[in-house]
Amino acid sequence: MTAPASSFRPDIEGLRAIAVGGVVAFHFGMSDLPGGFIGVDIFFVISGYLITRHLMQEIGRSGTVDLWRFYGRRARRLLPASLLVIAATLAAGYFILAPSEQQLYAKGALFASSYVINLWLLRWSFDYFATDTANNPFLHFWSLSVEEQFYLLWPAFLLLVARFRPGEKGLAMMLGVAALASFAACAWLTVESQPWAFYFSPLRAWEFAIGGLVSLAVAERWASGFRFSPAMGWAGIGLIAAAYLTVSETDPFPGLIALMPVLGTAMLLLSGARRSAAGPAALLSLPPFQWTGKLSYSLYLWHWPVIVYATILWPDLSLVGRLACLLATVGLSYLSYRFVENPVRLSGWLSAGSLRSLGLAALLTSLGVTLSYGASQLAARSVDPDQKLIAESAARFSSARQIDTNCVVSLEQTKPRSCNLGASQPRKTIVLFGDSHADHWSTPLAKIAEANNWRVVTYLKSSCSVAAVPTWNVRLMRAYAECDAWRKAAMKEIADLKPDAVIVAQFSYSYVENDVNGDPDHLVTRDVWADGLRGSLAALSETSAEVVLLRDVPVHKLYLDRCVARSLWQGRSSTVCDTPRQEAIDERVSKTEQAATSGLRGVRYVDLTELFCNQTTCPAMIGGKLTFRDRHHIATPYAATLAGSMQRAIFGNQVAAHWQ
Structure with missing residues (x-):
């Protein structure tokens, strides 16, 4: 120059x-x-x-x-x-x-x-x-x-x-x-x-x-x-x-x-x-x-x-x-x-x-x-031991991911991958279908299956809704086409499997407009959500399997594992990490999903919110256990305690096992 x-x-x-x-x-x-x-x-x-x-x-x-x-x-x-x-x-x-x-x-x-x-x-x-x-x-x-x-x-x-x-x-x-x-x-x-x-x-x-x-x-x-x-x-x-x-x-x-x-x-x-x-x-x-x-x-x-x-x-x-x-x-x-x-x-x-x-x-x-x-x-x-317990609780894998971390397929993957929990020669086969919010239910479902000589087959994909709606992935920063391809292929495999029941769970608050979570620019309206969800549930019910849609879990304001560990370190009560119920739950989403199941033969809506919240609060800890490992994924040790309640809510008197 x-x-x-x-x-x-x-x-x-x-x-x-x-x-x-x-x-x-x-x-x-x-x-x-x-x-x-x-x-x-x-x-x-x-x-x-x-x-x-x-x-x-x-x-x-x-x-x-x-x-x-x-x-x-x-x-x-x-x-x-x-x-x-x-x-x-x-x-x-x-x-x-x-x-x-x-x-x-x-x-x-x-x-x-x-x-x-x-x-x-x-x-x-x-x-x-x-x-x-x-x-x-x-x-x-x-x-x-x-x-x-x-x-x-x-x-x-x-x-x-x-x-x-x-x-x-x-x-x-x-x-x-x-x-x-x-x-x-x-x-x-x-x-x-x-x-x-x-x-x-x-x-x-x-x-x-x-x-x-x-x-x-x-x-x-x-x-x-x-x-x-x-x-x-x-x-x-x-x-x-x-x-x-x-x-x-x-x-x-x-x-x-x-x-x-x-x-x-x-x-x-x-x-x-x-x-x-x-x-x-x-x-x-x-x-x-x-x-x-x-x-x-x-x-x-x-x-x-x-x-x-x-x-x-x-x-x-x-x-x-x-x-x-x-x-x-x-x-x-x-x-x-x-x-x-x-x-x-x-x-x-x-x-x-x-x-x-x-x-x-x-x-x-x-x-x-x-x-x-x-x-x-x-x-x-x-x-100290209490903080170590919280850290280990938050880090524990669900039952499906304990078998194989690839049970929840990655974002770019479109080919379904099933994992088997429970009996090898089962009396009944139950499918668990959804995203990571389905995965965290695999722990109590595995306990139910073991007690009743059943098999649980999982079809899980990260951040992918069961509802057939347009999905925006915040990590890929683009439309989530892989989800559509995976959902279609997974539902075909489920139909070929001819299960006795299909349990559907998903992180609804990350897909449909609500007041507790998500980016409003990329969430679908409740009407679109209802139509997409109803279509998927109707297709699953055509397999003659009983279909159970689980209500989504509450979403906490804070990462509970960190918040509780900090409160222990600072000498404070874990209640500082609790979230008011009205801030953790949007009732409009539940009503939309209930409406989507209405009139569908063999499809039920099951609400397990009371396992996580009382009338006013969603506590960070229940019975001395961390309820969620982050804001909205159930901590595995706490999930393991929910088998009895889950069995009664979903299967009622169909099973012989009894839980305290």
């Missing part, structure tokens, strides 16, 4: 303020900005712009890149504040989180310290039964890992390209090819396997590459004296604003949708190349934007653990409470910026030699890993 090094651009500092403001607003529960999380994508484009500009200027001056100096500069900028937040989050977690959670999230801290937490979260995101990620206080480090992986590889890539001396146009063409390849893969996998598109850094490389292309364009236009239009900048602001206001976390993201913030950011960067009183650069240069932009890195680091811990301590955190969390975030961010981030970044002694900065990086990385491992070991020694 022949262009001279540019001076500081205040509009980019202001753009950082917009990016971090969106992320913080989203995480702090501002429903008016459902797309605030795309601020991360703005950061990616800015990073691509700035790093490419700095590296190409160095290549233009010296013909090479001092990689060690570059890595040392990045280490001084990022690692000290990062380690401070990791250490503080681990320390606070000791008093707030249960020991089992401390052990789990210490792994997150370890992966964050070694810059690969995005890969850990990628693996975790495919496990339906994994612990809820929303309470992971290190979750936000995924984007920092993506950035650090970019910083590791991008200089070598640019240096390699520069060695071939392709010129600016040739370099731009190669960056464009890389961006197109990454974007195409990202768009495809957003539809096919969204977690890969979201967390895997090569599939986010196109966002950094767009920033790199903008840096080349800016340098070339500066050299020719071309002025970018302020109107382009305002259009860019409009694209970002539209993304903030219209995109939500339930949309298939990143994919095509990510073009809105990425192109909007690129347009702003181009427009701000020459500041104009009529352009957005003047607005972004105002003091509030500049102050927030300076703190943006620290704000990003601190905001997530602050709001996660606050909502754990006060689940119904009010607006005033959230404002207090915002003030705490700003205060912590200023202190870490003033006394850690800036002093280390600007240290003359560290800047004097690359080895010093790299030594600091090795020290901080090692310290982060050591602290994380130490926190995990301390938590392991802190678990």
